[in-house]
Amino acid sequence: MGCGAGAFLYPLAEAGVRVGGLDRSSAQLALASRAIPDGEFVVGDALDLAPEPAADVVLSMSTFIYFPSLDYAARVVSAMVSRATRAVAVLDVADAARRGEDLRRRIRAAGGEAAYARRYAGLEHLYYDRAWMTALLEESGLTDVRCETQSMEGYGNAPFRFNCWGFVP
């Protein structure tokens, strides 16, 4: 869900996993189709994710940050759970507990507040509380739900993001 150009899916496809993705950007999906010709890609909004065909694992990586509201995010999680037969993962979620620090470093990296506002106009990040996300996945029917701090070598955003996942009973 929100697969973009397929960076996350590519190594899975290379390992022989059958993959597919939905994204609202047809330009990104054109790149994904070129990189993964066997992948099944659909242009659409996250809320358009259909329950069929079922998939073992439904996941999103670095996409929930762009959602307009927590209510929208909750509806997307519900759609993801409806489609999954084994597990659902919501990865690289902006951590509300570190919002201030994250914003300060992003503004610094952009070269100040004005430059930051120009560069990221319309791309404001939505931050999530871990307890809220944990409860949402549990209330959506998943079991063994866990949320952990992102850990990815060389990825500067990692300390400010977390990953959550759970299993379809």
Ligand SMILES: C[S@@+](CC[C@H](N)C(=O)[O-])C[C@H]1O[C@@H](n2cnc3c(N)ncnc32)[C@H](O)[C@@H]1O
């Ligand atoms: C940072 S990219 C991540 C792409 C991919 N998941 C990866 O890890 O390589 C975020 C993607 O989410 C997509 N996206 C953001 N909001 C979306 C929405 N509401 N519905 C569908 N796609 C969305 C964007 O078009 C973009 O391709």
